[in-house]
Amino acid sequence: MRRARRARLAAGATPSAAAKAEPNIQQVSHGGLRWINIERPGPLERAWLQEHFSFHPLDYEDIASRNQRPKIDEYPDYLFIVLHFPVFDKTVGRLNAAELDIFVGPDYVITLPKQPIPPVSYLFERCSTNAEFRANLLSKGPGYLLYRIVDDAIDYCFPMLRKMGNKLERIEEDIFEGRSQEIVRDISNAKQEIINFRKIIRPQRAVLNDLERTKHRFLTGDLEIYFDDIVDASERIWDVLENYKEVIEALESTNESVISHRVNDILLVLTAISVIVLPLTLVASIFGMNVGLPGGGDPAQGASTSFWIIIGSMVVMLAGMLAYFKHRRWL
Template sequence: MAKRKHRRPRNKILERKVGLRPGTFSAPTESFPPRFFLISFTQDSFDEQELKTYPELLERITSRPDARHWIDIRGYGDQALLEHLSHDFGLHPLQMEDVINDYQRPKVEEFDENRLFIISRMLRWSSETKSLDDVQLSLFTGPNYVLSLQSDYADCLDPLRERIRVGKGVIRQRPTMYMAYAMMDVVLDYYFPVMAEMGEYIEDLEQKVLLAPSKSNLTLILDLKSELVKLRRITWPERDKMTEMLRMDEDVIPESLKVYFRDAYDHSIQLIDLIDNHKEMTSSLVDLHMATVSNRMNDIMKVLTIISTIFIPLSFIVGLYGMNFSREDPETGRVFPLSMPELYQPYSYPILLCLMTFLILFQLYFFYRKGWFRSF
């Protein structure tokens, strides 16, 4: 997918105008100008080109009724083109509305004599922003073509294009429904590298939390958790979509092709399991962060407690001898029997310092014997 300057994505649902007639669609203001790509092939021939105009695209398709075509249109920035597509390919306005408002969940709909309308979501993990970028891929199947529509110029379907170019596999020998399956399969296959990158990121966060827990790390963990929720919200409908396609009549999806859709269904189940595992690991990271912060706080409190415990007897001695009760009456010279005799001893000050030092060393030895220093 094409790289754009990073900014916080806006909620497209909130931007949608309210109260419009159902089936009303218009080109988004920030859409790319449309580009037209056509791949036409038979078992023995292959032709790929980028066309400049939509009429030229239609002419190439109609001139080769014997071939199978992949009509690839990227960019929605032309309202007239959208209306021509709806008319020329027999697409319902509600379907075109779902295409243009590209925040739809993955789904499949059957319409007009065993044709299918399929929505998938292509994913990419951004290593810079540590977030998921997703682009909607809309597919329409026909008797000898698959029409794909997407808002971005770049996608994840280049491996499939290369397979068609070199003639590997059976894609040139199969009906167009197999090509639609191949597109969905490539999209799902790209979910696994995304999951692997997210797993590595979780491990990096775990090391950061263990070494230096901080509020910024907690924010990263919570952001990752929201990305996993988003990924799960995309993957579950993919599983439901495959389930629905497996239940379709043989006129729509032949039984010989359903084995491939079962494989795609298995992939979606594996993805859901991976997402659940990543969610549990992320939740464990939150618990680990809290436990690490709590342990650090306990260590700090232990240090402060030791310091306070050391100075408590010292403060008592200093406070006791700081009362400054005089030994004799300054007016009569009378000596008081219960006064502090140590105040006027010649070596009382160094003796008191030695006593205080002994108390400090004794307490440190006592704490060491108790094992209080082993966790530092």
């Protein structure tokens, strides 16, 4: 009986277990401003939001959606922002886009990362554990808090870019150290990382420009330059990605040229061997024929008619092949 009861509780079959389920809501506050962080929002968290905030129904649909494009929606009393940031997925070994939904109101900022975003998690943890830091961060209003969240997530991209740059440098060194065939996969992986990074950053540039335009609603005049800095950082990231795109394409072309040159060197050696062996093969073939040969055992008999027919046929075939190659401009 006890085992059966435990099984029912583990399966969540009893009403009491469902009643005890609580939404995963984290929040800090100071000076009338609240920062609510809801990581991986599910049905319970969305129900809690609908109970405490009167957001537009389409915003709740966007929160439930898995793949939402970066955008910013303006409402009379709040902003709804969707941003994407690159996060390295260790399970598949590549960069993926992590979505961050943000609600910004006059006295609150709500962040809803669809998956853990390290800079956002670190900033919230520091804000919740350090009272002095929390007071300094939240005392400047929701606009400044929004700036810090987005700025930290943007700055998180630069270490990734440095790692990608180091990888490109190693690939360049390996090309000229005789490992050109082995690094074809490395070039493909680096190229895929750059493509994924560009796919994340490109649609977000317009959103950050729109955010710069709408910042005046929740940001005091002396802090306007901060959002200009976010746009500048985003453009720097894009410029670096453009440069990496050109570099990886140049490295791929160089690697193909190195492989081609080595194949040509191999073919040159094989051709030289073939040219050296060809006269020996020709002589051995002629004197290995089962016909009378010039200078054979019987001087009176001489070369047979078959021998001269074979030699004539070989000369005709040689002349025909030379004429065909000349016609095709192969010689």
